[in-house]
Amino acid sequence: MCSARRMLQQALRVSGRTASPVLKWMERCAEGAGAVCPPRRARTLEEMPGPSVLSFAWDLFGKRGLSRLHELQLEGRRKYGPMWKASFGPILTVHVAEPELIEQVLRQEGKHPMRSDLSSWKDYRNLRGHGYGLLTAEGDEWQSVRSLLSTHMLRPKAVEAYDGTLNSVVTDLIAKLRTRRRQDPRGVITDISAEFYRFGLEGISSVLFESRIGCLDSSVPMETERFIQSINTMFIMTLLTMAMPGWLHQLFPKPWNTFCQCWDYMFHFAKGHIDQRLQEEAEKVARGEEVEGRYLTYFLSKTGMPMKSIYSNVTELLLAGVDTISSTLSWSLYELSRHPDIQTSLRAEVHAVLEGRSVPGAADVARMPLMKAVVKEVLRLYPVIPANARVIADKDIHVGRYLIPRNTLITLCHFATSRDPGHFPDPNSFVPQRWLTRDQGNHAYASVPFGVGKRSCIGRRIAELEVYLALAQILTQFDVKPDPEGSAVRPMTRTLLVPDSNINLQFVER
Structure with missing residues (x-):
């Protein structure tokens, strides 16, 4: 992946075109496939970002409380990136809000x-x-x-x-x-x-x-x-x-x-x-x-x-x-x-x-x-x-850059991915025509x-x-x-x- 990236940079520099959009795409593909360049140590849950216990409790029970859980997905994605953790009482949940990462979780869920x-x-x-x-x-x-x-x-x-x-x-x-x-x-x-x-x-x-x-x-x-x-x-x-x-x-x-x-x-x-x-x-x-x-x-x-x-x-x-x-x-x-x-x-x-x-x-x-x-x-x-969940009981799994221990509750944030402008242009508008073209390019796990x-x-x-x-x-x-x-x-x-x-x-x- 690294050599391919360098070759692409060189070729695009010669042609006078910008490498940025293509390189970003390649990086996303690499992360979605579980590849790393260069190899890096898997991060732990302690290193994963997320709100404090008090902040998360306020999000749940203040500001319209539990009725806005779907909106909290969008806020979490914006504040912390595609993966974050949140604790309520003894329950710790890892939130995943990127189609490639959701796919990684589901492909490791077992029999x-x-x-x-x-x-x-x-x-x-x-x-x-x-x-x-x-x-x-x-x-x-x-x-x-x-x-x-x-x-x-x-x-x-x-x-x-x-x-x-x-x-x-x-x-x-x-x-x-x-x-x-x-x-x-x-x-x-x-x-x-x-x-x-x-x-x-x-x-x-x-x-x-x-x-x-x-x-x-x-x-x-x-x-x-x-x-x-x-x-x-x-x-x-x-x-x-x-x-x-x-x-x-x-x-x-x-x-x-x-x-x-x-x-x-x-x-x-x-x-x-x-x-x-x-x-x-x-x-x-x-x-x-x-x-x-x-x-x-x-x-x-x-x-x-x-x-x-x-x-x-x-x-x-x-x-x-x-x-x-x-x-x-x-x-x-x-x-x-x-x-x-x-x-x-x-x-x-x-x-x-x-x-x-x-x-x-x-x-x-x-x-x-x-x-x-x-x-x-x-x-x-x-x-x-608006969100589904999984518990991988029999093994630790790698998702993105993190190692998720077995028996961790993982929330799959489907509302956030289906409203992501990176996957659906003008995401809050009703546009059925976006589903009529075969080359739409949406990730298969963006709306499930x-x-x-x-x-x-x-x-x-x-x-x-x-x-x-x-x-x-x-x-x-x-x-x-x-x-x-x-x-x-x-x-x-x-x-x-x-x-x-x-x-x-x-x-x-x-």
Whole structure:
């Protein structure tokens, strides 16, 4: 690398061109590949920059507190560079905010990648005697469930089979939007995220149970509404309970008790639907009828998986995909309403592909490049999970210039990398066109909203299909415009990235 650098300097000096941009690129490539020139001693965590304990505590609990965790990524990158450390109580975290370095971490994570220890989630399951699901299990247990579910949730052909089920839910969504817009003389639907949240839950439930739970009914069943509220409250309490040492739960029991009550109801809700569906199947078998289910609970039940594990996995799958769908749809229509030219182009693409048909299928979506670019851009700007984490348990690893000891919590700052002007020019603007050129040159790890590798989101294909099908039908039936009396909406962190105020949109019948 050093000799190549000197040769390049010489050649460019002779040609009269500046070597600086190319040399910087070579240096970045060398650091990303783990090469050094000349060899240098690996730096320790003690030498890594970062805020003091008091400064970090103030950042977390002052200035809008935990709701601005995504913004702290940008501030940390600006103050300390692509890697920095921060401590809160006994927990030390290494933050990584450069795609090349994130790639280094993920390529060293081993056979059984570990996320951050969702300690409060696991503590609850241990307290109640529940099993672990895909989001909480580790090691061989996680690998077994992941391999089983990937057959039905990641293979494109398997996912395409759900388009009919999901389209029936989209039809109900369109009817609900029409009802809501008629309730306002301007056709404004307030808090559109709440409607899309119910739509997402109804869609995921249809895939899991092959039955409906009433999220889009004119009057949502009380038990379904309570389940929705339990998910929302649980995510808010997750940050708080994980930040509190265990002994504080005794002094301030309310957050932990609320957290447990939410999980209690979520498990109760999922168990009720699982038991009902399996009972229906058993009754059919008893009558000598043929049973053939396409829903995921049916597949899980046929594997011999213990019911304790089925309850845990289905409960976690129910909550895992809903926010992705709700957030992506809400931000997509928010941005499209403010960019009518892009909305018009996307609508034209949908019409051209459908050729007079009103309901798209999975195969149609494959021929909608602008649709996919819009969703990619929305997920770049508003990643549902603004940061991911890893714990490399079995070995020390080298990342950039540092040696990271085993069992260190490493936060992968996806919000910071996806808003980095070095990778995305004009990073805070909505520009779907940036995804339409093959030679865009973005680093593969600069925007990874669903994660990468074995720990990537297992429900991403189903969630994306549900979003594509919904957007296609919404745009062919409505012009979507900003609320005339509305204002700009910003993201905030509530474990997940969510709008900091209601997204209100005007729907005009076409």
